[in-house]
Amino acid sequence: MKGHRRSYIFISNFLFLLLSIATITVSPFFPPAVDSHQDASSSMSPSPAGELEKLKQEEAKLSSLLAQVRQQKLSVLRSRPLTIGIIGFGRFGQFIGKSFAKYGNVIGTSRSDYTEIAREMGVKYMPLSDLEAFVMEDELDVIVIAVSIVSFQDTVQDLVLHLQKRIQEKGSCPLIVDVLSVKEHARNILLELLPEECDILCTHPMFGPDSAKHGWQGQTFVYERTRIDGVLLDPTKGYEYDSDNGDLLMDEQGLSHDAHENSDAHIEGMDRIERFLSIWEEEGCNMISMSCKSHDGFTANSQFITHLMGRILGAQGLQATPIDTKGFQSVLKLIETTNADSFDLFFGLYKFNRNSKEAISRLKESMNDVVGKLLEMEGEREEHIKSCL
Numbered sequence: 001m002k003g004h005r006r007s008y009i010f011i012s013n014f015l016f017l018l019l020s021i022a023t024i025t026v027s028p029f030f031p032p033a034v035d036s037h038q039d040a041s042s043s044m045s046p047s048p049a050g051e052l053e054k055l056k057q058e059e060a061k062l063s064s065l066l067a068q069v070r071q072q073k074l075s076v077l078r079s080r081p082l083t084i085g086i087i088g089f090g091r092f093g094q095f096i097g098k099s100f101a102k103y104g105n106v107i108g109t110s111r112s113d114y115t116e117i118a119r120e121m122g123v124k125y126m127p128l129s130d131l132e133a134f135v136m137e138d139e140l141d142v143i144v145i146a147v148s149i150v151s152f153q154d155t156v157q158d159l160v161l162h163l164q165k166r167i168q169e170k171g172s173c174p175l176i177v178d179v180l181s182v183k184e185h186a187r188n189i190l191l192e193l194l195p196e197e198c199d200i201l202c203t204h205p206m207f208g209p210d211s212a213k214h215g216w217q218g219q220t221f222v223y224e225r226t227r228i229d230g231v232l233l234d235p236t237k238g239y240e241y242d243s244d245n246g247d248l249l250m251d252e253q254g255l256s257h258d259a260h261e262n263s264d265a266h267i268e269g270m271d272r273i274e275r276f277l278s279i280w281e282e283e284g285c286n287m288i289s290m291s292c293k294s295h296d297g298f299t300a301n302s303q304f305i306t307h308l309m310g311r312i313l314g315a316q317g318l319q320a321t322p323i324d325t326k327g328f329q330s331v332l333k334l335i336e337t338t339n340a341d342s343f344d345l346f347f348g349l350y351k352f353n354r355n356s357k358e359a360i361s362r363l364k365e366s367m368n369d370v371v372g373k374l375l376e377m378e379g380e381r382e383e384h385i386k387s388c389l
């Protein structure tokens with residue numbers, strides 16, 4: 001009897017369990033039936049009167065708090081403005097120099113003489129032939145290297161000697177930032193050649209003088225904090241927030257470092273990086289922390305393909321017509337913007353991103369596939385017409 005009862009209890013529990021699972025599983029797809037006489041709206045619990053009003057007030061309070069924090073950030077940034085040196089004062093160097101000048105002191109240097117252009121922007125200019133004087137400038141916080149991708153390695157090589165002298169004489173190295181459109185190449189060279197004392201920030205503003213001629217608002221800025229105070233950071237971990245430990249940086253051995261670690265060099269290094277990044281933030285950029293490796297994987301299939309298509313279409317000599325479609329206008333725009341950049345830049349995108357050759361192969365395959373489909377269809381039609389005769 002006991003055995004029957006136990007199995008009865010077991011079976012009924014089992015059925016109950018099944019029923020519960022079925023209800024849970026099925027309910028998202030079959031919501032509980034509403035009595036057809038009942039008003040459907042009455043099944044939703046109405047929000048108490050005035051709730052929206054309260055939420056709006058809360059929203060207004062938060063945005064005013066956000067505005068205050070931004071204001072404080074800006075005054076901290078302006079209280080001790082950075083001195084930023086730019087090596088390579090060409091098309092892109094001038095473009096960023098103009099905005100940097102709103103936030104700090106800017107010194108440009110390049111092969112060509114840009115003294116007049118720099119003066120109009122409120123930027124001090126020094127010839128690249130006197131790189132030593134540029135590097136030894138007092139208060140130089142940051143050096144941004146904005147030369148062509150193809151001349152990057154030689155430029156860094158030349159810079160190293162002067163940085164070593166500065167470290168010996170002044171005991172510090174400015175933060176070294178690159179803005180190259182290919183990132184693994186830049187990262188490897190900086191890590192290989194720069195003295196250990198130099199902090200490194202690898203960046204790529206995903207915009208330029210054409211695409212952002214009306215401002216940087218909403219433009220994407222990719223960066224990797226590569227090395228701070230001699231610690232090589234794990235770019236895949238980036239800069240994380242841990243609720244127990246605060247802001248953390250992971251090194252390549254998997255050791256975590258507090259963003260506010262107790263060494264003056266570390267604190268100063270972090271502060272300098274944050275100040276520099278804040279300029280881009282203040283200009284409204286969409287800030288993306290990403291490893292150089294991931295960046296290059298993405299850009300081979302986006303930026304490089306865009307430039308390649310722009311160059312191929314540009315080589316066709318396409319011209320505007322009186323009856324352009326919107327699509328064709330976009331094609332002409334693509335040709336205009338990609339061809340405005342130097343061929344050195346295009347070559348650099350190809351040569352120094354290991355994924356670009358594969359992108360070209362895939363493009364050729366797709367071209368063959370699409371043309372093949374057209375020829376196949378044409379052949380089938382001709383066969384069909386012949387068979388009808």
Ligand code: NAP
Nearest residue numbers: 088089090091092110111112147148149151180181208342
């Ligand atoms: P670029 O043709 O890639 O570079 C021109 C700059 O490189 C000029 O400042 C030029 O100096 C310098 N340069 C060229 N050969 C040199 C050499 N042998 N030694 C020293 N300096 C040399 O054109 P860019 O558009 O100005 O780009 C500069 C950098 O910014 C590149 O690394 C590029 O990837 C990056 N970037 C460009 C864009 C963009 O939209 N254009 C966007 C993001 C990042 P002189 O003018 O004095 O000859």
